[in-house]
Amino acid sequence: MLATLFKFEGGVKPDSHKDESSQAPIAAAPVPARLVVPLRQSAGNAPLPLVQPGQKVLKGEPIGAADGSFSAAVHAPTSGTVLALEPRTLPHPSGLSAACVVIAPDGEERWIERAPLDWRSASPEALRDRLRDMGIVGLGGATFPSHIKLKPGAAGRIETLVINGAECEPWITCDDRLMRERAEGIVRGIDILRHIVSAGRVLVGVEDNKPQAVAALRAAIAQSHGIEVVPVPTRYPAGGEKQLIRVLTGIEIPYGRFGSEYGVQCFNVGTAYSVHRAIEIGEPLVSRIVTVSGNVARPGNFETLIGTPIDALLALVAPKADTDRYIMGGPMMGFTLARTDLPVTKAANCILAASPALFPRPGTEMPCIRCGACTRACPAELQPHELYWFARSKNFGKAQEYHIFDCIECGCCAYVCPSNIRLVDYYRFAKTSMRALEREKAAADAARQRFEFRNLRSEREAKEKAERLAAKTAAARQAIAGGEKPAAAAMPAAPEQAQALPQLDEAKKALIAAAITRAQAQKEGVQPKNIDNLAPEKQAEIREIEARRAQVRELAKTPPEEPV
Amino acid sequence: MLKVLAALIPGIAVYVWFFGAAILVQIALASAAALAGEAAMLKLRGKPVALFLSDGSALVTAWLIALTFPPIAPWWLTVTATLFAIVVAKHLYGGLGQNPFNPAMVAFAVSIVAFPALMSQWPAVGFTDFTAQMAVVFKSQSAQDAVTMATPLDALRTSLHVPEARATVAGVLGSHATFGNIGGKGWEWIALAYLAGGLWLLQQRIITWHVPVAFLAVLALIAGGFSLANPERYAGPVFHVVTGGAMLGAFFIATDPVSGATTPRGKLIFAAGAALLTWIIRSFGAYPDGMAFAVLLMNLCVPLIDMGTQPPVFGHKGGMKGGGRQ
Numbered sequence: 001m002l003a004t005l006f007k008f009e010g011g012v013k014p015d016s017h018k019d020e021s022s023q024a025p026i027a028a029a030p031v032p033a034r035l036v037v038p039l040r041q042s043a044g045n046a047p048l049p050l051v052q053p054g055q056k057v058l059k060g061e062p063i064g065a066a067d068g069s070f071s072a073a074v075h076a077p078t079s080g081t082v083l084a085l086e087p088r089t090l091p092h093p094s095g096l097s098a099a100c101v102v103i104a105p106d107g108e109e110r111w112i113e114r115a116p117l118d119w120r121s122a123s124p125e126a127l128r129d130r131l132r133d134m135g136i137v138g139l140g141g142a143t144f145p146s147h148i149k150l151k152p153g154a155a156g157r158i159e160t161l162v163i164n165g166a167e168c169e170p171w172i173t174c175d176d177r178l179m180r181e182r183a184e185g186i187v188r189g190i191d192i193l194r195h196i197v198s199a200g201r202v203l204v205g206v207e208d209n210k211p212q213a214v215a216a217l218r219a220a221i222a223q224s225h226g227i228e229v230v231p232v233p234t235r236y237p238a239g240g241e242k243q244l245i246r247v248l249t250g251i252e253i254p255y256g257r258f259g260s261e262y263g264v265q266c267f268n269v270g271t272a273y274s275v276h277r278a279i280e281i282g283e284p285l286v287s288r289i290v291t292v293s294g295n296v297a298r299p300g301n302f303e304t305l306i307g308t309p310i311d312a313l314l315a316l317v318a319p320k321a322d323t324d325r326y327i328m329g330g331p332m333m334g335f336t337l338a339r340t341d342l343p344v345t346k347a348a349n350c351i352l353a354a355s356p357a358l359f360p361r362p363g364t365e366m367p368c369i370r371c372g373a374c375t376r377a378c379p380a381e382l383q384p385h386e387l388y389w390f391a392r393s394k395n396f397g398k399a400q401e402y403h404i405f406d407c408i409e410c411g412c413c414a415y416v417c418p419s420n421i422r423l424v425d426y427y428r429f430a431k432t433s434m435r436a437l438e439r440e441k442a443a444a445d446a447a448r449q450r451f452e453f454r455n456l457r458s459e460r461e462a463k464e465k466a467e468r469l470a471a472k473t474a475a476a477r478q479a480i481a482g483g484e485k486p487a488a489a490a491m492p493a494a495p496e497q498a499q500a501l502p503q504l505d506e507a508k509k510a511l512i513a514a515a516i517t518r519a520q521a522q523k524e525g526v527q528p529k530n531i532d533n534l535a536p537e538k539q540a541e542i543r544e545i546e547a548r549r550a551q552v553r554e555l556a557k558t559p560p561e562e563p564v
Numbered sequence: 565m566l567k568v569l570a571a572l573i574p575g576i577a578v579y580v581w582f583f584g585a586a587i588l589v590q591i592a593l594a595s596a597a598a599l600a601g602e603a604a605m606l607k608l609r610g611k612p613v614a615l616f617l618s619d620g621s622a623l624v625t626a627w628l629i630a631l632t633f634p635p636i637a638p639w640w641l642t643v644t645a646t647l648f649a650i651v652v653a654k655h656l657y658g659g660l661g662q663n664p665f666n667p668a669m670v671a672f673a674v675s676i677v678a679f680p681a682l683m684s685q686w687p688a689v690g691f692t693d694f695t696a697q698m699a700v701v702f703k704s705q706s707a708q709d710a711v712t713m714a715t716p717l718d719a720l721r722t723s724l725h726v727p728e729a730r731a732t733v734a735g736v737l738g739s740h741a742t743f744g745n746i747g748g749k750g751w752e753w754i755a756l757a758y759l760a761g762g763l764w765l766l767q768q769r770i771i772t773w774h775v776p777v778a779f780l781a782v783l784a785l786i787a788g789g790f791s792l793a794n795p796e797r798y799a800g801p802v803f804h805v806v807t808g809g810a811m812l813g814a815f816f817i818a819t820d821p822v823s824g825a826t827t828p829r830g831k832l833i834f835a836a837g838a839a840l841l842t843w844i845i846r847s848f849g850a851y852p853d854g855m856a857f858a859v860l861l862m863n864l865c866v867p868l869i870d871m872g873t874q875p876p877v878f879g880h881k882g883g884m885k886g887g888g889r890q
Contacts, residue, residue: 255879367661
């Protein structure tokens, strides 16, 4: 063993409960009657819809195109007809809804033309674009678009690639089964990832409670050089990206930074496998392996089309009668589903049926006695009990000072708390409150700018109106006073009317030009500064409005004058 | 909390062996007062009484009060002090988890200031006659010189503070057979039993090593240094560690999480400060044992200590490879 292992602080050792679902091979979940595919299935921008209701789609056909670089495409998981493009509830703790494509499968599973890419001769840019268009996102649960993580960071080159097969959450075995059954595909995906970033070494971290997975991976990498499978001690959350990087390389990546800045990057084994499918076979990410376990009769892992209702998966495993709720994700970081008719997404690694016996509800929350058990368990080396006080008292400034955003919400603190305090809930509350406050502040700033701009505009308009009125009155007075020279400016010489027309035109043009320069000078004089920082489209809009306004003013100035 | 009580049992057993069953009566008195006071306060504050009573924190306070008070203190003193600890030092500050001061030590400090004579009335070794002890506890019979004695710490303080007496440590400690050679006959064994219970708490991960190790090490170091320099004036490290409340304090009092520091470095500072103050009060102060005042004074410093000793967070360690500062 070449690699020396490092250690991360804290962590807990809950019962693993892996055997329940890790025994049976991966089974294919049947194509359901309806698929509901959320457009936004990754961090970043929601993809732009490409289909309309009534349209026929093939399996793997793009239904949402990546919007900008921080986004990933979404594809039809099977062939069929698009029924609707409408907001549907998402499987998310917020219970919010967002745009989904509803597809009625035709049962034929007709693929679009799948074009493999010769990755050895392709440029990293081309490969990254391909991954984005194939909808490849992190399948460990965070669904971060993979192509972004493959960009070289400030460190120049990503020297070390860490492949995450730790799967530290209890109950979940989808990566375990994938490694055992499809190790070759994973290794081929790793080869592609390594090629893109030209990494010197690859470390595959697998918790040492998965010896079969380690053996399968080692057998598969027999031909590849520079890939090392490293069993890591089983301790939750060893599979946290930052924790695994720390264990394998000793590098600690702070909050808000990319691993690439430190010459290291981490991908889940499932992601590596989907990279292999996307590049070497030309299959976009339309399915994933989901562990369905817990209080069920037939737990297992299912290759599931994205958009499959969770109900359909549950029907395959027969939940037991005393099941009282369902959890998406693992027991440590997952959340209770409000409903089970929600779709499986790229983030859904596990569905657990919970019963009071298997997942006892935490006891009554008691006061914090500052015992420090949470501090010893915290893998981010925070002071959870201090953060708890700050979050509780809404002292968000202090919470931030104590690095609340470094919290990875792994749940170790709540797991060990003798007072049954749901600590992570307090941190989430504090974080979302802080984000909401920031949004509110930004909105208030924008409103203030709009208000100031409006005031300036109305002032300016009032001033202009007054000037015009004054000019008009002056002209009228002049006309009354000098009756012998009527409209002296407009009609310079009455006897020479024959030649007057071009002259008149000239005079008019000069007047108009003078008015325009005056108006411009005036406009520049009062131009408020607060529109300078607006987005280009907003500025274009403002320019348009200003142009229209100038036009109106010119019309008002040119004779014949209408009563104002 | 129940494990803390269990860890005190060896010490209590040795206590009974040397000083009779009076301590059990004191523990019962303090426990009853603590539970009654706790229940009344919880009811007044509208908290679920049974749930909070079952956490055992009131009992820990009660037992520590009983174990730090003289076993032949009058019953009303134990009861009043315990009620004061629970009602004033704990619940008036917001109850469990909110008290800035160790309630048992508040009770001790208040009692020794208010009733110095009663708080200095310790039974002599061998005075284990239960009926006689109960007479002192309940009938306020004045304790005879035959049944009480000054503790070694008290004797040292009173003798050494009088320059004309020209007393030496060896002289004072040798003056009374019951002082023994180490820390007071019987008391050393009780201290060792507390040590055993404390080590079990460590093994059970109820407490961390920081407070006991720092407390005992600093106390021994200071005492050792001064006694080397002037053995006639200053008692040695072994004496300081096994006498008075040092061992009980190191494992059971200074380790109170609520009123103590929480960061690892903070715990070391807290315990070292408590040890230093204990030694200073013992050697120069007006009270024989300084444990209670030392802990209370360090309780005062806890917010500052915690604030100043925040350990670096994952990824924010300055010199570490890869770990960048923001």
